[in-house]
Amino acid sequence: MLIRYKKAFEKIAMGLLSFMPNEKDIKKLQQTIKQYENEENWQLFLWKIEDDVIGLIGVQLKDQLVEIQHISVNPSHRNQGVGKNMLKSIKQIYEGKTILPNEYTAAFCENCNDEEL
């Protein structure tokens, strides 16, 4: 289930974000999480199964566009469809808008078929 980020999940969210190749630097990571906390057009979501947060997806809203900025799944839960399910949920949340990847999420997003994105 996709839930909205809350400050209580900051540590787990930073851990998941750090799997992104462009979020290896701790300063950059802190900046990114602040951006999601403070800027209305940056929205962060977490994938929760029972009490475990195992995935993260973050978007930037630009009028009719929704750009996927970050997507990450805990290594122990990969290749089980969590990434694709997070994309599907984002599509439902932002129904009617155009969902696009950015340069850092394109490889995975473009691997998903039209049903997911």
Ligand SMILES: CC(C)(COP(=O)(O)OP(=O)(O)OC[C@H]1O[C@@H](n2cnc3c(N)ncnc32)[C@H](O)[C@@H]1OP(=O)(O)O)[C@@H](O)C(=O)NCCC(=O)NCCS
């Ligand atoms: C990318 C990521 C979120 C996928 O999550 P997941 O839950 O394992 O994805 P799913 O189970 O829904 O889908 C698995 C498919 O994605 C593919 N995939 C995984 N990582 C990929 C990548 N970086 N680029 C392209 N395809 C990728 C798998 O090969 C698999 O393909 P298949 O269905 O043809 O066998 C996860 O691998 C991850 O967290 N990676 C580190 C963070 C990262 O690099 N994010 C940006 C990715 S561009």
